[in-house]
Amino acid sequence: MAGRGRACGSRGVGLWRPLVFPVLLLVLLVGCGGRPATDSARADVQRVLDRRAAAVLAHDEDAYAATGDRTGYTRLRAVPLAAWSYRVTAVHRSGDTATADAELSYRIEGYDRAPVTAGRTVRLIRAADGRWTVTSERPAMKAGGQLWDRGTVAVVRGAHSLVLGVGHSGARLRTFADLADRAVPAVSEAWGTDWARHVVLLVPESLDGMAAMLGSPASSYRGIAAVTTGETGGAARTPADRVVVNPDAYGMLGPVGQQVVLTHETTHVATRAHTNAATPLWLSEGYADWVGYRGTGRTPKQAAPELEHAVVQGQVPAELPTDGDFGFAGDANRLARAYEGGWLACRMIAERWGEERLEAFYRAVGEHGKRDGAVEGAMESVLGTTEADFTAEWRQYLHDQLG
Structure with missing residues (x-):
C-alpha cells in the first residue's frame, strides 16, 4: 500500500508487512551438573532487559542508563508508550560478551489495541562483578527497523492522528497531522465508522530511512510517497497500522496529491480487518x-x-x-x-x-x-x-x- 509518486495521484502497493523475525531454537548445552550451561546467562540478560523496559515506561533515564547504553532512551522518550517489554529467545555468549536475540513488544498509548512486535539484536558485556550491561540494540537480521533507530523522535498530535518523525521540524510534522486529520473523516464518510478512526504516521528523515524501517532496499520505494504496514484480516486485537512516509517523494506532490495519498493510506487502515488473501x-x-x-x-x-x-x-x-x-x-x-x-x-x-x-x-x-x-x-x-x-x-x- 503505497502512495504513488506522480503529482495528483496516490497508489497502494498491497504490501502488508508484519515485522518478521526468526524464532531461534536454543540448543541447550548440558554441563556436568545436568543444568543447561546457557540458562544463567539467558536469565541474567532477561533481567537486564526487564529493568530496561521498566525504566522506559517509568521515564527514568538514570535507571535506563544503569542497564547500559542510554542512546535508545534519549531517542524514544517522547513516544507515548502504554507498554514496552522484551522476551529473550536466545543468547550467544563468548566469554564476557554476549549477543541476545530478543522480541520487542510495545504499544503506543491510545492507538494500539495489541502489541507491535519486532525482532531485535542486543549486544552486552559483563563487568568484573558479573553484571551484564547493554552496549547496543539494533534490528534483528531481516527485520525492519524502528523509527527511533534513525534518530531522536519528535511527536505531533492531531485530532485524529499521531505523527512521529525524525529529522523534521515540528511545523513540518504538523502538516502531516493536518492532512491525516482531514483524511480520517473522509474515509469514515465513505467506509463507515467500524474502525479505529485514527492513524499513526511515521516520517523518517529520508528515503533511506523509510527503506531501513521496511527492511527493503531504497530502490524498492523510490518515487513511492507512502506505504501502510500492518497485518491483513486483522481482528479486534490487531495493532494500529503505521503509515510510513517517504519525505523525498511526498515533497514532490502538490496539495491535492498529498491529500489523496494520505486519504488512500488511511483507507487501508480502515479496511484492514476486511482485507485478506x-x-x-x-x-x-x-x-x-x-x-x-x-x-x-x-x-x-x-x-x-x-x-x-x-x-x-x-x-x-x-x-x-x-x-x-x-x-x-x-x-x-x-x-x-x-x-x-x-x-x-x-x-x-x-x-x-x-x-x-x-x-x-x-x-x-x-x-x-x-x-x-x-x-x-x-x-x-x-x-x-x-x-x-x-x-x-x-x-x-x-x-x-x-x-
Missing part, C-alpha cells in the same frame, strides 16, 4: 484510490493518464489487473495502469450500482477468506452480475471515460 489488489488499491479521489473533482483523464494513453492507442486491457501487475520491480507504466484500472473499476461500481454496494462488495469479497470464488461470488450476490460481464462492462467504461 481473498481480496485482489485491483480491489484493495482501487478502493483506496476511489476514496482518495472522492470529492476532489479529478476526472478519469486527469487521474489515469497512463491508461488513457493505452486506450487512445487502441490497447484497452483485456482483463482486470492481476496482482502481478502491481509489482514495484516491473514496468512503471504497467504499474500505473494497474492502479488506474483498479480505481476505475471501483469508480464504475460506485456509479453503476451505488457507493453502498461498492462497500458491500469489498466486505463480501473479504468474508470469503480465500481467493478462489471470492470475487465471482461477491459479484453475483452483491452486484447481480458475472465476472465476465463485469469485465466486459469495465472495458467499455474505460473506452467511454478515456477514449
Whole structure:
C-alpha cells in the first residue's frame, strides 16, 4: 500500500508487512551438573532487559542508563508508550560478551489495541562483578527497523492522528497531522465508522530511512510517497497500522496529491480487518484510490493518464489487473495502469450500482477468506452480475471515460 509518486495521484502497493523475525531454537548445552550451561546467562540478560523496559515506561533515564547504553532512551522518550517489554529467545555468549536475540513488544498509548512486535539484536558485556550491561540494540537480521533507530523522535498530535518523525521540524510534522486529520473523516464518510478512526504516521528523515524501517532496499520505494504496514484480516486485537512516509517523494506532490495519498493510506487502515488473501489488489488499491479521489473533482483523464494513453492507442486491457501487475520491480507504466484500472473499476461500481454496494462488495469479497470464488461470488450476490460481464462492462467504461 503505497502512495504513488506522480503529482495528483496516490497508489497502494498491497504490501502488508508484519515485522518478521526468526524464532531461534536454543540448543541447550548440558554441563556436568545436568543444568543447561546457557540458562544463567539467558536469565541474567532477561533481567537486564526487564529493568530496561521498566525504566522506559517509568521515564527514568538514570535507571535506563544503569542497564547500559542510554542512546535508545534519549531517542524514544517522547513516544507515548502504554507498554514496552522484551522476551529473550536466545543468547550467544563468548566469554564476557554476549549477543541476545530478543522480541520487542510495545504499544503506543491510545492507538494500539495489541502489541507491535519486532525482532531485535542486543549486544552486552559483563563487568568484573558479573553484571551484564547493554552496549547496543539494533534490528534483528531481516527485520525492519524502528523509527527511533534513525534518530531522536519528535511527536505531533492531531485530532485524529499521531505523527512521529525524525529529522523534521515540528511545523513540518504538523502538516502531516493536518492532512491525516482531514483524511480520517473522509474515509469514515465513505467506509463507515467500524474502525479505529485514527492513524499513526511515521516520517523518517529520508528515503533511506523509510527503506531501513521496511527492511527493503531504497530502490524498492523510490518515487513511492507512502506505504501502510500492518497485518491483513486483522481482528479486534490487531495493532494500529503505521503509515510510513517517504519525505523525498511526498515533497514532490502538490496539495491535492498529498491529500489523496494520505486519504488512500488511511483507507487501508480502515479496511484492514476486511482485507485478506481473498481480496485482489485491483480491489484493495482501487478502493483506496476511489476514496482518495472522492470529492476532489479529478476526472478519469486527469487521474489515469497512463491508461488513457493505452486506450487512445487502441490497447484497452483485456482483463482486470492481476496482482502481478502491481509489482514495484516491473514496468512503471504497467504499474500505473494497474492502479488506474483498479480505481476505475471501483469508480464504475460506485456509479453503476451505488457507493453502498461498492462497500458491500469489498466486505463480501473479504468474508470469503480465500481467493478462489471470492470475487465471482461477491459479484453475483452483491452486484447481480458475472465476472465476465463485469469485465466486459469495465472495458467499455474505460473506452467511454478515456477514449
